[in-house]
Amino acid sequence: MSHAIEPKAGVLQIAPYQGGASSVPGVRDVVKLSSNENPAGPPEAARGVLRKVEHLLHRYPSTDHAELRRAIGEVHGLDPELIVCGAGSDELIHMLCTAYTGPGTEVIHTEHGFSMYRLSTLAAGATPICVPEHERKVDVDSILDAVNFRTRLVFVANPANPTGTMLGSNEVGRLAAELPENVLLVLDGAYAEYVDGYDGGAKLVQKRENVVMTRTFSKIYALGGLRVGWAYGPPHVIDVLNRVRGPFNLGTLQLAAAEAAVRDRDFVEKSRSENARMRTWMQKALAEIGVMSDTSTANFVLARFDSTEEAEACDDHLRREGLLVRRVGGYGLPNCLRITVGDEASCRRVVHAIAAFKGQEQ
Ligand SMILES: *Cc1c(COP(=O)(O)O)cnc(C)c1O
Numbered sequence: 001m002s003h004a005i006e007p008k009a010g011v012l013q014i015a016p017y018q019g020g021a022s023s024v025p026g027v028r029d030v031v032k033l034s035s036n037e038n039p040a041g042p043p044e045a046a047r048g049v050l051r052k053v054e055h056l057l058h059r060y061p062s063t064d065h066a067e068l069r070r071a072i073g074e075v076h077g078l079d080p081e082l083i084v085c086g087a088g089s090d091e092l093i094h095m096l097c098t099a100y101t102g103p104g105t106e107v108i109h110t111e112h113g114f115s116m117y118r119l120s121t122l123a124a125g126a127t128p129i130c131v132p133e134h135e136r137k138v139d140v141d142s143i144l145d146a147v148n149f150r151t152r153l154v155f156v157a158n159p160a161n162p163t164g165t166m167l168g169s170n171e172v173g174r175l176a177a178e179l180p181e182n183v184l185l186v187l188d189g190a191y192a193e194y195v196d197g198y199d200g201g202a203k204l205v206q207k208r209e210n211v212v213m214t215r216t217f218s219k220i221y222a223l224g225g226l227r228v229g230w231a232y233g234p235p236h237v238i239d240v241l242n243r244v245r246g247p248f249n250l251g252t253l254q255l256a257a258a259e260a261a262v263r264d265r266d267f268v269e270k271s272r273s274e275n276a277r278m279r280t281w282m283q284k285a286l287a288e289i290g291v292m293s294d295t296s297t298a299n300f301v302l303a304r305f306d307s308t309e310e311a312e313a314c315d316d317h318l319r320r321e322g323l324l325v326r327r328v329g330g331y332g333l334p335n336c337l338r339i340t341v342g343d344e345a346s347c348r349r350v351v352h353a354i355a356a357f358k359g360q361e362q
Contacts, residue, residue: 010122027322033340034326038222043267045260061252089214089229101126106150117155136163157188162338164296191298193220228258308334
């Protein structure tokens with residue numbers, strides 16, 4: 001269908017985003033393991049915030065996010081002046097594409113990379129370039145091989161979604177060093193807090209002019225419904241992001257709840273260790289019934305099946321049992337299912353159901 005009024009090239013190539021399912025018709029006791037949400041729910045301190053800010057809701061929110069940036073800076077040991085906040089890291093990804101790309105330019109993402117990189121690239125009118133991974137792991141050399149004079153951005157999630165694999169700091173450092181100086185490397189650290197001792201790439205940002213890191217409150221902080229993310233980068237990138245950012249892109253409630261959440265370091269510590277415990281258990285239990293997965297560094301496991309048919313049949317079986325996991329055919333992994341690490345009962349339920357599907361008693 002063609003209209004006289006048309007969006008710019010690329011926009012109609014964007015397929016509407018499919019979120020993780022959250023209900024099954026006719027099934028009451030549904031467990032949602034399809035969107036990598038923290039089963040603990042938000043930190044206590046973030047929950048009571050509406051009452052604290054309700055008297056302010058007729059006012060426009062802060063435009064510089066100074067208090068949230070100060071809190072993030074304190075907790076992560078970073079200069080608040082080099083932080084920009086957005087409506088989820090999705091908005092920051094979008095802002096980076098808007099600011100640095102456009103028709104005639106290219107953006108590199110990897111074979112199983114997060115879908116927003118491609119969508120935001122197309123929305124900006126630029127061309128997404130998909131490069132191969134090696135055994136479900138980002139491959140620095142195939143990224144470098146794809147770079148040319150049109151390249152503006154390279155997106156790498158570390159840990160990656162939906163594979164759960166991670167590149168070591170040597171490899172990430174090599175990528176940053178070998179990219180041409182006019183190409184910006186975006187390190188998406190949505191799952192960084194799940195890796196004990198990992199800074200999401202912050203030190204690399206400090207060392208270089210061509211690296212920016214994005215982070216989110218949607219994963220370990222369990223605030224996906226709130227929409228808050230942030231970026232940390234060199235001064236020239238932060239200046240650019242602040243120019244394209246909407247002046248009121250975050251509301252008062254979002255800012256206050258995220259600030260309370262980031263100050264709760266115990267919550268993050270507990271969530272990280274509980275996730276690691278259940279993730280180890282789940283990977284081992286799945287392996288025992290013949291379902292293999294790469295060692296995950298995030299809060300989900302990418303379970304591999306013998307074929308696409310088996311993965312889809314297993315998903316159908318789980319759905320009938322009220323267990324929602326994520327099909328990842330759209331990420332080039334049609335024989336896999338991505339399963340979020342839930343609480344202990346959910347993990348046991350999903351493994352039990354997969355064992356039954358495989359015809360194995362547990
Ligand atoms: C979940 C996720 C995000 C987070 O998006 P938000 O917009 O912050 O909710 C970003 N990148 C990756 C790779 C993710 O999996």
